[in-house]
Amino acid sequence: MANETMPGLDMSPYTVAGPTERRRLRTVAGLIIVVPFLATILAIYLAFTQGIGWMEIGIFLTGYLLTVMGLTVGFHRHFAHRSFDTSPAMRMVLGALGSMAGQGPIIWWVATHRRHHRLSDQEGDPHSPQLVEGSGLWRVIKGFWQGHIAWMFSDRISNWGMFARDMMNDRQVFRIHQLYFPFFFLGLLLPTVAGGLIAGSWQGAFLGFLWGGLVRICVVDHVLWCVGSICHMVGLRPYVHRTRDHSTNNLLVALVGCGEGLQNNHHAFPRDAFHGFRWYEPDLGALVIRMLKAVGLVWNVVETPEDKRKAALGDDRAVA
Numbered sequence: 475m476a477n478e479t480m481p482g483l484d485m486s487p488y489t490v491a492g493p494t495e496r497r498r499l500r501t502v503a504g505l506i507i508v509v510p511f512l513a514t515i516l517a518i519y520l521a522f523t524q525g526i527g528w529m530e531i532g533i534f535l536t537g538y539l540l541t542v543m544g545l546t547v548g549f550h551r552h553f554a555h556r557s558f559d560t561s562p563a564m565r566m567v568l569g570a571l572g573s574m575a576g577q578g579p580i581i582w583w584v585a586t587h588r589r590h591h592r593l594s595d596q597e598g599d600p601h602s603p604q605l606v607e608g609s610g611l612w613r614v615i616k617g618f619w620q621g622h623i624a625w626m627f628s629d630r631i632s633n634w635g636m637f638a639r640d641m642m643n644d645r646q647v648f649r650i651h652q653l654y655f656p657f658f659f660l661g662l663l664l665p666t667v668a669g670g671l672i673a674g675s676w677q678g679a680f681l682g683f684l685w686g687g688l689v690r691i692c693v694v695d696h697v698l699w700c701v702g703s704i705c706h707m708v709g710l711r712p713y714v715h716r717t718r719d720h721s722t723n724n725l726l727v728a729l730v731g732c733g734e735g736l737q738n739n740h741h742a743f744p745r746d747a748f749h750g751f752r753w754y755e756p757d758l759g760a761l762v763i764r765m766l767k768a769v770g771l772v773w774n775v776v777e778t779p780e781d782k783r784k785a786a787l788g789d790d791r792a793v794a
């Protein structure tokens with residue numbers, strides 16, 4: 475991939491222009507935004523007209539929790555931030571579950587996310603809602619749209635050589651990256667088979683596919699996209715002196731997103747495996763990491779000492 479730059483849009487070395495790659499990524503992004511969304515409208519219509527059973531709810535929740543864990547514990551905390559170490563088998567499971575969410579192949583995801591940390595809410599941040607023109611409510615709406623959806627159609631992609639060289643040199647990660655589409659489709663196949671077996675019918679298989687596959691992808695992705703949009707707009711900023719950006723702790727997004735959404739904590743201490751620092755900050759991902767550590771499945775878990783967290787609260791001197 476050439477590290478060429480476009481006239482008037484020189485953000486090198488953070489991004490590269492890859493027209494062919496971009497066209498492909500835009501098509502995939504368009505499909506992942508539109509198809510699950512339409513399927514969700516159909517699912518809601520069917521639920522209102524024909525009812526919804528415990529099987530659909532169970533398959534949806536199971537798929538939701540597993541794939542959000544693949545993203546927050548796997549893609550985000552383990553692969554992007556190296557917050558803990560684990561075995562090759564666990565890495566494969568986390569990589570597969572994260573891929574099933576349909577948020578893009580792992581190296582692309584990690585490079586994009588690390589660029590977000592490097593340039594948080596500054597020019598070059600891949601999905602900041604703060605870099606739009608205008609004022610008042612219109613600026614808020616434009617910012618939300620940019621941080622949530624529109625950023626995926628940008629002309630630039632993150633420079634993998636700068637942000638994800640370690641990922642590219644890691645044979646297992648590269649394998650997970652190559653297996654993105656097989657894993658993604660496995661994420662559609664498994665709930666379909668589960669629905670068919672539980673209900674013993676083709677209708678059950680269809681409902682499993684609908685709720686555990688497409689509706690689950692729609693909800694998982696919108697919740698996680700809220701981390702880039704809403705969680706850089708609305709919420710608490712206890713560490714603003716340290717982060718110097720617009721990242722917030724949004725408790726609602728954190729609750730639904732299993733700990734994602736505590737962006738201000740996370741931007742202040744990016745390597746910390748735990749995003750919830752206080753009792754009222756929900757972080758199911760942290761609970762899962764603690765449980766995995768207790769049974770010896772993960773180790774070398776990074777946790778910021780309490781005095782360091784306290785020192786960073788509203789103290790400019792802590793920025794250094």
Ligand SMILES: [Zn+2]
Binds near residue numbers: 594701702721737
């Ligand atoms: Zn952020």
Ligand SMILES: [Zn+2]
Binds near residue numbers: 554555591740744
């Ligand atoms: Zn992060």
